[in-house]
Amino acid sequence: MKSYNVVVVGGGPGGYVAAIRAAKEGQTVALIEADHVGGTCLNRGCIPSKTLLRHAEVIEDIKAAENWGIHAGELTLSLDKMMARKDQVIKRLRTGIISLLKAGKVDVYQGVGTVQPDKTIMISANENQVIKAHSIILATGSVPFVPSINGMGEVSYHTSDTIFAIKEIPESIVIVGGGFIGVEFACIFQSLGTKVTVIEMADRLLPNEDPDASAALRKALQKKNITLLTRTTVASIGFGKNGKVVHVTDHAGNRDELICSEILMAVGRRPNLSGIADLRLKMTGPFVEVNDYLETSIKGIYAVGDLIGGSQLAHTASAEGSVAALNASGQRIAMNYKVIPRCVYTQPEIASVGLTEEEARKKGYQVKVSMYHHVGNGKALAIDRKDGFTKIIAEEKYGEILGAVLVGPHVTEMISTPAAFMHLEGTIDELASMIYPHPTVSETIMEAAASWLGKGIHS
Template identity: 40%
Template sequence: MSHYDVAIIGAGPGGYVAAIRAAQLGLKTVVVEKEQVGGTCLNLGCIPTKTLIMNAEILQEIKHAEKRGLKVPKPEVDMQGTQKMKNRVINQLVSGVELLLKGNGIDLIRGEANVSSENTLKVSNQEIHFSQLIIATGSSNFIPPIPGLNEEGILTSTELLELDHVPEKLIIIGGGVIGCELATIFSSFGSKVTIIEMQSYLVPLMDTEVSATLMTSLKSSGVKILTNCKVVGVQRETSNFEVSVTGAKEVVLEADQVLVSVGRKANLKGLEALKLDLERNYIKVNDRMETSLKGVYAVGDITGKIQLAHVASRQGIVAAETIAGKQAMMSYRVVPSCIYTIPEIGSVGLTETQAKEMYKEIAVGKFPMRACGKALAMGATTGFVKIIAEKKSGRVIGCHIIGPNATEIIGQVAAVMEQEGTLMDITRTIHAHPTISETVLEAAHVALGEPIHVIKA
């Protein structure tokens, strides 16, 4: 029988980071993981999709190579080779996480955890005792109760990312982040892709101008988009599927593969004995990541807060530091979001609509990528930077970028916002030229009413 200061269920970006921080703080720590370390992000989500999106970007570059004076033979997609490459990346990162756990003196136990009390859990026949528990069991794909979605061959992102061939026709149910990223990948690979979305816009939580630009870009690459539409049934035929869709009118679409991408659900199995308070079927936590049961914490997707790997990691650090007696608090005020479409999207803080609702007066600066020298040189002029500030103080409260390197440069605005910085703080900072990041500087100038590289409206 083993006893630990901290037991952690789940070795995803919330669980393994919590384990490392707990071990650093001198706590004897064990992690229980029933599958691969790294969780959904590393094995089934963030890393696999980003690996494949790189292939999509290469294909896009080749497609437009002739405009740059380069003659390149038409490429072919080898999905088996692509999958081998993707799996090599995943395996290397999984090994890296395992090495980090071992190097920090953390015990890793393989198997499914069943918690019997707030101080005991079992993995197969092994009983583990602990003083504090961190639940980091994550989430899994949600399948809505639509007739036919239980048919064999209906895919979630997990199965789609394992395909050894490129579907001829792919229907994606759900136009959120995952749906749009996978549409980008498979349309670049040669699939005829259709996205069906219930809302008026794709990625509906994003700034509406960003969403509209993404829709235009996806359509120009051949993706068919049906918004304000609902799937009412799926019928399996001999070699394909028929998807019934209602909107302005009812239509039936055909595809050889159907992807369901409408959200996630909490993984609560094995936790029933704790009788924790739930909120929207997720574990309810406070800003110290404490649950309704003393000594039990929860981090990551299982909390239903913001389902992003970097949020889970920060929550894991807060939980570990709280257990160690430090004054740690989780804040969701500045959380960047990234979407790996072509072009990329980076977002942090309030959208323009939200800012108008919350503040008396706001300043908005928008700078187009077509006016950026580096973007023009790259041939990547679709998109813009929009920066939003509280008018009186100039404090930056939001930024939304669609364009090349958006997921990289959004971090500089997040850093400004974390320090409650202003538009003037950005304009006084010398930005390197020529870079994509200087579009943030230009947008700040526009918001202050003193544009440099665009004519004042």
């Protein structure tokens, strides 16, 4: 039986980063992956969706160019070529990860790893193998959550795992779930000419994000003629004369029938517990419970990523994977969740970091908020993306930056600026005094910070 210092179960953004980090710490490392390295993020999530969202952005620009005096002729779409490009991007990145693991001397095992309390792992593949570990990092990720709805067993539907294999552009689609997965797919399909309806049981889209950002997104999606049904639940699904039927009920008890070609279930994800049931780990609801050092209830076994809940973001999983790897290598480092950006790649983009205004007030901070609307920003006007804002949330007495919310073009790149200031414990004075390049949308960060201080020039 081969033995390793660290065995990582799962090769997604939490797992492969953990494996490489542990190897760089001088550990002997094995990585077990049942499917392709890169996990959901690379193969069925972040990367394919952002590739298609880039296509959607180009389609939107071509349509808008008519108003700019640029006439490109009749627009035609090839879903086959779009999907082929998506597959090329995935393949290239997957090959890169494999090369990194090989360069790091990480042994990669293909198969499902079943972990035992004595830290042996059986790998089911063509031939069952058993390996032994001193420390184990669980990074088995998550799978789409599909709620129990009448008719689900009789009508075909997609999840975020299957939608990327779609062969034809649907005439219409009903997306169940108005979180970040649902609204991103709404933008993709709307750009392709599909009639899109989004159903969300909460009172607004992106219910866990800033209300102003949610309102801005709602306005933008409605401009795209996307139908948004909030405070609405799905009672059942079935077949009708003209296609699939989604029966919905709104908050007032009114019922309606939505006819569509396709249904996408995008109500969230649940942890993938396959292969770890024998461990009988302590749980918090459906998630594996860990301490500040990402160690589970069994000493020497760590867990990261979607398996432990939290933000369920790829970069969070990677950060956790790195911390877990260091701890599995003999160090003692706590995971810091204070400054983790959250990004939604819709049109407009939404990015935030730290506390929302509501969260900050609930924690007892004396909060002061400033907001700068992009309608006054030269770059936003030049690129015809003026519908957005930059909001800074800070503690009133000392100017400690508590959070930031950005809506508009490129804000998923821009959010790193306020995040960096928060990481270095910078104040709002320092955020405002930095010199930003002009013309850029990033100048709105300076304007919002200066406005907070009562010193805004263009506010």
